[in-house]
Amino acid sequence: MKTSIKLPEETSWIIEESFFNPEWLGKYESIMCLGNGYMGQRATTEEQYLNEVRDTFVAGTFNKFDAKEVTELPNLPDLVQMKIKVNQESLDLTQGVISDYSRQLNLKTGELSRSFNWQTPGGADLSFHFSRFVSMDQLHVMGQKVTVKSLSGKIDVEIVSGIDGQQTNSGSQHFSEGEKHLFESRFMQMTSQTTQSAIDVVQTTVHQFSIPVERIKSRIEMRRRQIYTNYWLTLDEGEELRIEKLSTIHTSRDLEHEGRALKVIEATALSELKGAEKKGFDQLLRASAAAWERKVWRIAPIIITSSNPQDQVALNFAKYHLHVMTPAHDNRMNIGAKGLSGEGYKGHTFWDTEIFMLPYFTYTHPEIARGLLEFRYHGLHGAHRKAEGNGYEGAQFPWESAWIEDGETTPVWGAADIVTGKATKIWSGFIEQHITSDVAYGVNQYVEAVGDQHFLETKGYEIILDTAKFWASRLEWDDETQKYHINEVIGPDEYKEHVDNNAFTNYTAKWNIQKAIGIYEELEVSQPALLAQLSQKLDLERVYPEWLDKVAKLFIPQPNQELVIPQDDTYLSKKIIPLTSYKQDEQVGTLFHDYNLEQVNNMQITKQADVLLLIYLFENLFSEEVKRANWQYYEPKTMHDSSLSLSTHSALAADLGEIELSYDLFKEATNIDMGPSMTSSDEGIHAASLGGIWLMTVFGFGGVRALDGQLRINPHLPKAWQELRYSIFWHQNELEMLVTADQLIVTNKNQVSPVTFTSRGMEYTVVDSVTVSLN
Template sequence: MLRYDMGEGELRNWVIGEDSFNVRYLAKYEAIMSLGNGYMGVRACTEESYPQETRNCFVAGTFNRSGASEVTELPNIADVTELGIWLDGEGFHLEKGNIEEYSRTLNLQTAELNRRVIWRNDRGNRFEMVFRRFVSLHNKHLLGMRAELTPCTAAAEISIRSGINGQVTNSGAQHFAEGDKRIYDKKMIQYAAATTESNIHVVTHCHHRCLVDDAEVAAEPRLSIERRKVSLEYTFQVEAGQTLVFEKIANIHTSLDLEHRQQEAAKLCEVSLDELRLEATKGYGELLQDSAKAWREKWAALDIKIKGMQEFDQLAIRFAQYHLVIMAPAHDNRFGIAAKGLTGEGYKGHSFWDTEIFIQPYFLFTDPGMARNLVEYRYHTLDGARRKAKENGYRGAMYPWESALTGDEVTPEWGPVDVVTGTPTRIWTGLIEQHITSDVAYGVWQYYLATGDQLFMDTKGYEIIMETATFWASRLTWNDARKCFEIKDVIGPDEYKEHVDNNAYTNYMAHWNLQTAIACYEKLQHAPSGMWIQLRNRLQLDKAYEEWQQKAENIYLPRPRETDLVIPQDDTYLGKKLIDLTKYRNQQEVALILEDYNMDQVNDIQVSKQADVMVLLYLLEHYFSYEVKQANWRYYEPKTLHDSSLSMATHSILASDLGEPELAYRLFGLAAGIDLGRNMKSSDQGIHTASIGGIWKCVVFGFGGVRAPGGQLRIQPRLPEAWDSLSFPLYWQGDLLKIDITHDAVQVAKLTDLNASLRLSIDGQNYSLESKESITVSLNTGKR
């Protein structure tokens, strides 16, 4: 059973765990208890193997295509986590014998996974076993494991087989050529292999050390080299009450790593082997301390504190922040964040609009350096976006719906079986879910507003905004009857509506993209630089500017209806048939509607997979009045099934905006429960990174009321009744702030002094923070 109360004392609300073993739920725990550091991610598989497991290790950016008919995906790296354990000749396995005690915990504070088992075999012999594991935040290449095995009732022969297993696949797809295998000093193993298509070399090492009652013991292991697999097997006689400790330290390096560029494969093996020899001398304990120290420093900078009736809320926000850290490639700006992070094979490691709309905001306000990595990733993939535009008959840059390393489109063409026809479903998102292009531009602009990073804009940001605007200018088509430009045949955020015309979200965001490009052009015209002149000439921006103006002035923007202020989601949504959605609104699993209707049928029903117009009202909040937001909430919310994990958080934020904090709080709980909740099948393919980012947005943007319309920081808190106070750190334009909120007051402290004066709005009143100043504002009065 999933537990939230296993942390005691200083670890209260820092630990998630389970208190019983159930093989049916392995995937849930593998995903939510994953370890990582942004460079690598390792699913929390048990040391002993089960047929139901999904044993994954991923390294960011190492994309490969396993065959001509496949799309590129993150390959499953050779596994180091499995241990074969024999106790008196009997293989240890929790589906045999008797489990007397069981617990497994993930300590979010130190990022250590810990499992304790007291197990009695069929002959009545009792063993206590403790398994510990971490992925280092101090050294991105490093993973540590430790097994402590104690015979309790009688002496026992204990055998442990450990190695590197390159037989792992991505659901059957093999991404590596046969590897080179080496054993050094009967302690160290090396496994080196290259991806089959992208030719990325990956070298994995592991080092073993054995101790009995804390004294290192010599051992003569049995050596084994098989196809794609190499291992050592150790056997010990252990007295009752003695503890055999088995430590395994591993590292992973790739030819894609910045520090290994231009290195030959042999040199890569040599350098990484030398590193592990040095690191392994420290032992598990010291290496864990190094990593835990890095985590403590991380938490000191970003911990959010919630005081209230439900302690789960404090744990939930820490769980979200933990996963945001381990999914983010802080080491390299060439890589994006996958829809499942590095915790599972779902969506093949590809990046979506999740990054800009749901994940990047967290880093904008807590780690601007990582936020810069994310916008620079989109710059590195700009040429791929240009290629996609050209291939589809457009100009400028058309960003892919699913992005990997190059920015070329990598969305699969076919999906699940159609419940009516029995044939595979065509996936249209890669061709016509095009709002991603303006989402990328929006992310760039939000980064600029939050950081004031002019160098990035001069060298990269303006180019993205202007090339995406040029795409939209070429994408628009003229409707002579309406006397306006339209965007026809798209999918909006509501993916239950395919091949629609004038999706409101898409049109408004395209209009925003054009207007922002126009504003940037006009700003740069008044302060020309050599860099701007080069960009203007290279992209023919004088001509593009005229086109942007013409198209922006005449683009069709669906307006609120006079009768009820509802904005048409697209040209036909409001005319589609209505059905009773109660069954699907109360569902325990997502997408149950697709078991009763196929996509063509769902396309003809007024039902939304996820927030669509709602996202528009949130992102472009200054475009719409409070009354329009309320009217659209009342119309679309009952028709939204939240069949995407992206949806709950957006609705929670809007509920806060509309003065319904208790509904917002309930939706926050539902969003937090997508991965951390008790649905034991929700995370089998990996955690939901957009929802994880959305949890933080619910807290800071929703309940904390933080926004930055037009580039000025605004704080308009709406705490739920369940919370007494909320405290969080916030970066704004280079300065670090600390925000403390109660139901009665807001305190803002400026902890750094990068800007002499910081202007902000609190509860509708404007203030200025000078130097390292603190300000307290009584809510609803605006008094200092």
């Protein structure tokens, strides 16, 4: 399939659209989105098109449209749009003649640029260049620059630009209209308020022109949910016009504005924009690029020497988006499944964070990882409310989380059933409960890698103990087996609903309870005062004996004679059908062209890694024979219809020595957003998959694991890679790994303390540098 995605070999920092196709707008709006963790902005063009989705989001500003819908990130009034007319003809690349077209996202600097020559239907020739950024240096600031040049005679130009609040989330309008102001005849400001959560949004914008103001006629307009200015001017042949549009966004949800009156926020926003205007677009862009280098690229870099240059681009692309989407500035917020790049999944947080994205931050930006886990701590009230509503104790984390006080935010109804024609009920919010142990797993992984005792004592212990308390109350006694079961759940494989004893759920619940028992017994000896404090809060003196009794009797699915671990009580008895044609289809979910979910529920078909994810996360529990037997059984039955799945399979394949298969899966995973399917990313990028690209590289080919608190480094490079250089942080030590086909060199760059690790069964201690032979 021909696409316009171009990955130039001469640079690993550029994503390019090499020709314009209006049918592919959604793809580029997502993969070229801009942001800084505070705000995210889809890469819509300045001019409007029929298929565009013009989204701007600010993290944490959730709102509920009405009682029938769940809360979602609202689409803010648009600041990007500019209506440009030349001799009364609107800029529209579906009309006239385009040449020399290029749109590029510079991953290193965060700059989105677009250039082309356009001949209007009326015959005027012009060149255009657009540049845009969302500042990584100043979280509230964004900038645009537009250059227009006449190539054939004098032309009349009309520009309409300002703030457009006539935006919706697929039809749902989340804002009440506020005040509009024009300050000093140049600074436009509009306030809006979310209808249910009552969050004030203040947007301010200003334009600067390169030609004298006397040559420009202008008129301010204030209409329903809009404030904008009309500009009229004339350009001579060969004359160039530059327009700089600088804007700021502030909200009453921002930490810095807590308790402030709206008028104070408005004044702060205007003052900041005036300061930005004095610096100008170019200086602001340079400062933002410098912040990208300082905050992202300089920290724990990854360099791949590969025969395929796209591998390095994929890593840079993943890291760029991980920082665009992550609200590092505020621990009351977390990462949405589509980041801040689209309306998919409504901006909600899933288990994707703990299992697929948190590891990147834990090992490279531990301060950000801590903030993401503090979000879970702040959400304990909602987790308690969910558990209590279901008749359980402790903390049952929501399957989908939004604002920290919202609790469960999973929609109840989803896509149509192709057989019944009715909406399908989304059971995940009710019975996909492994999220609770996933959160505990994320806490434990962070503490093991970082050694953050303060977090552990103030928040981490409580999360693990509280989630274990939930699991103990969730277990159901079975008289026939004389075991505790976990019935009526959905595991990671969401094609199997209402199953009993899902292996992933049962194993992780047991691990969660065992971890809590270990904490209780450790604190009993080392910190009895802290234990007493936690016990008073969580009633641990009563719960601890229950843990001891129930964990010993919790049913854990064991490998059968073929060493296959049953995914649940009935999976292995279900019908098997040929899946090759579905697995080879470049479109996801084509299985449901032929079957509905009820039918798939009764077949040995797995949506995404389930048992294999369990083996990947808890490899110490399973022998090599069991790992390989389950790989051979489940991999052919796994559709990878979730973007979460491929990275797990790639890393596990590397562990099993299937290096080239692992690399094939790596390439397939990197193509989810960057590949030839031009509709895969319409609703936003695949956040967990991007975290998975880092996982495949560092955990898979780099061989890094934390096993029971011990660091293991077992690298294995694919044939296409001559060298892999990456860094991680381990207990405040920055470790740089250089991997070739022959050796691993581990360098302790800051030498906070000696670090002990294992590699290929041997133990090493690195003070400054250690070389390990891989032959």
